[in-house]
Amino acid sequence: MEFLTRAVIRVPRSTPSEAVQDLIRAEAAVGHELRRQGHLLRIWRLPGAWANVTLWEARDATELHDLLTRLPLHPYMKIRVTPLAVHPLEADAS
Amino acid sequence: MEFLTRAVIRVPRSTPSEAVQDLIRAEAAVGHELRRQGHLLRIWRLPGAWANVTLWEARDATELHDLLTRLPLHPYMKIRVTPLAVHPLEADAS
Amino acid sequence: MEFLTRAVIRVPRSTPSEAVQDLIRAEAAVGHELRRQGHLLRIWRLPGAWANVTLWEARDATELHDLLTRLPLHPYMKIRVTPLAVHPLEADAS
Amino acid sequence: MEFLTRAVIRVPRSTPSEAVQDLIRAEAAVGHELRRQGHLLRIWRLPGAWANVTLWEARDATELHDLLTRLPLHPYMKIRVTPLAVHPLEADAS
Amino acid sequence: MEFLTRAVIRVPRSTPSEAVQDLIRAEAAVGHELRRQGHLLRIWRLPGAWANVTLWEARDATELHDLLTRLPLHPYMKIRVTPLAVHPLEADAS
Amino acid sequence: MEFLTRAVIRVPRSTPSEAVQDLIRAEAAVGHELRRQGHLLRIWRLPGAWANVTLWEARDATELHDLLTRLPLHPYMKIRVTPLAVHPLEADAS
């Protein structure tokens, strides 16, 4: 099933900027991996913020939790999860 | 997977009280049916309100939507859905 | 650019059910048309509610407004709009 | 009576990771103990967060408070409590 | 155990004023009865509003629900319930 | 007149636990004193939290402020104040 998440990221200001850069690089690597696996379907930035909206494919909330906790920035994220049901408009089209 | 819902019910005051009684009887019948099918696992009342908290078992959000819309009182419900992931404390125990 | 909308639909209870069915059919027709035109990219149902999350492609907020007001159910919708920026993860991939 | 709690956990980032692991192990031990005692009936994770939803059996709010403060992670929890009344659907079934 | 409720009352404006007076008289009668029974311990008005804060004694949330639904104005109330635990300051004093 | 307060207490984690114990003892002493003086009429704990609901008797908001600032934990409290009016149900009974 699909889930929509809205994540706001706050790395403590005291984190050395090199460590932040490492985190961002690691996050991108895991992000690409999750896209290849078909779990991370789409991702957008919320303008003006260090925050994103992401569309996920996961078997259930337990797998979604596993995917989200794989993200190196996960400890710095505040995440809101919206479970999504198939809409008849897309069901018709398949 | 399991979902938790919190539903507040508001039938318009203009509904004849007999029609309301019919709705409540029909709701109970469907509720018992959903329990027998293993979809409605637990249900509680919020004290002082016409509202309930319900624990559901459904394949995904699409099936949950189907279950919820089967309820005769569904058109009168305002529902908040929380997707639930397995907690390690219960996973250990299985 | 892309926009995400969350729309909650409330048709007055006094609307004859045939009129509601007509509205739903008309909504589906316009929805299919907007998909063909590449404006309505994805659409999901929020489980348990008459509500949807939709991903739009529009030149700007003015065109988005035009698209949304074409929907037959628009007068009955309460809509929240989120403007979306390209995320580097997708920019890299293109 | 039954209570539903929603707890969000925030251990200060400065806590040494070994101390965090100790807390988590101690929390699991107390959790298992409370399950055996029939106080902690069910527990779920909120996907993407260090947070849980828990179903409790306690004589009253005073006993619930005692149970919650036994948890080693309690000082790091922000908890919302919902008192639950028996729903006629379950009362019928007993 | 004790519960605190905050109830806001809204009788539809179309209710004939005589019917409203009847409701208020019936509410007072039930209120006095619940005080005599030791269930309604204290009650206050929120200034400027048709609303009250009430302190209840009930075995559990199920009994509280029964008490609240006995009130003739209950169908017109929106109620928030707070479960109360014994405070050590009062426990010491007993 | 009577006031209802809801106070949430947060002592900084860096406070030595002995200092916290001293504060709690001092708070209890002042609490007992305020009860004897007829200012602190009732006090309850909110289950699962370091928080309380308290019923006060004070001449006016200025005296209430004086009473609240006498509490040793006051600098660590976030307080919401509700002014209470006499309810006719209690007025009748006097």
Place this chain on the structure above:
Amino acid sequence: MEFLTRAVIRVPRSTPSEAVQDLIRAEAAVGHELRRQGHLLRIWRLPGAWANVTLWEARDATELHDLLTRLPLHPYMKIRVTPLAVHPLEADAS
């Protein structure tokens, strides 16, 4: 003591405009009376709304309730009450 209220007024649209004018005239008359009595100290309009902020002098919340319910528009008001304590800056000056 002094209280600050914020009142939003909503007269049902179906009220004949003459009846609304009568209400407004009656409200003004009672308002002038309450000013002369020293209860209504100041009153302001919230720009763009049928709403006001008012500063009251009343013995306690019970008297404030009596004053507010004397207003002919009271049944149409939604009121938020803030109890005010004397500020040292004004206490010094007296």
Place this chain on the structure above:
Amino acid sequence: MEFLTRAVIRVPRSTPSEAVQDLIRAEAAVGHELRRQGHLLRIWRLPGAWANVTLWEARDATELHDLLTRLPLHPYMKIRVTPLAVHPLEADAS
């Protein structure tokens, strides 16, 4: 001084569509007049809603109230007002 308003418009569904069209035409006429007078500086639509954000020039909140109540749709508007102070970036530039 300048004010920013955010107004949401809700005309009752029972209003005949011709009356709505008349209101909209009258609103446009007054809007153009207020622009010519230099009171309505800018106006935008919130996409997907019958709502606008407007930038006003008015002597003070009293004049702003007068301007807003001149709008034919004012009785159907819910308005939030933000008072604006000159920003040094623009002060420098003048």
Place this chain on the structure above:
Amino acid sequence: MEFLTRAVIRVPRSTPSEAVQDLIRAEAAVGHELRRQGHLLRIWRLPGAWANVTLWEARDATELHDLLTRLPLHPYMKIRVTPLAVHPLEADAS
């Protein structure tokens, strides 16, 4: 024109208590000065909090900003500003 502000003050706990006393004395001095100048018309304390409600006279929001930033405690204040329009009840009386 008049403005109403609601300010909550939070001085960091690490501030030496002598520095806090200096700030409070300086705040009182500036407060008295602003009263003499006819800018600070009234000020009240919110009971139980380090917070105040203040009534200001200022030419516009730009002057109000200048007045507020003159307060020594301003860097520690979180302020909500309400612009006030003249109410007909007071206009009549002048």
Place this chain on the structure above:
Amino acid sequence: MEFLTRAVIRVPRSTPSEAVQDLIRAEAAVGHELRRQGHLLRIWRLPGAWANVTLWEARDATELHDLLTRLPLHPYMKIRVTPLAVHPLEADAS
């Protein structure tokens, strides 16, 4: 298209005041540059706060994000973005 932003700025108190002054000077320089480029159309201060409302011209949310992240104070800003559609009143006038 145009966007409206509301930004609240919080520089950590531990920042040396010289560094804060440098940031403010740099912010002003970038602000003037963005005005010259036609991106920053208008800017206002929210009275009493270190916060602003800004009107932007940007191709889309991605460009807006780029503009906002160029601001030296961006890491200290919490920003709310409102996408704006052309209002017929202004469309008519062009």
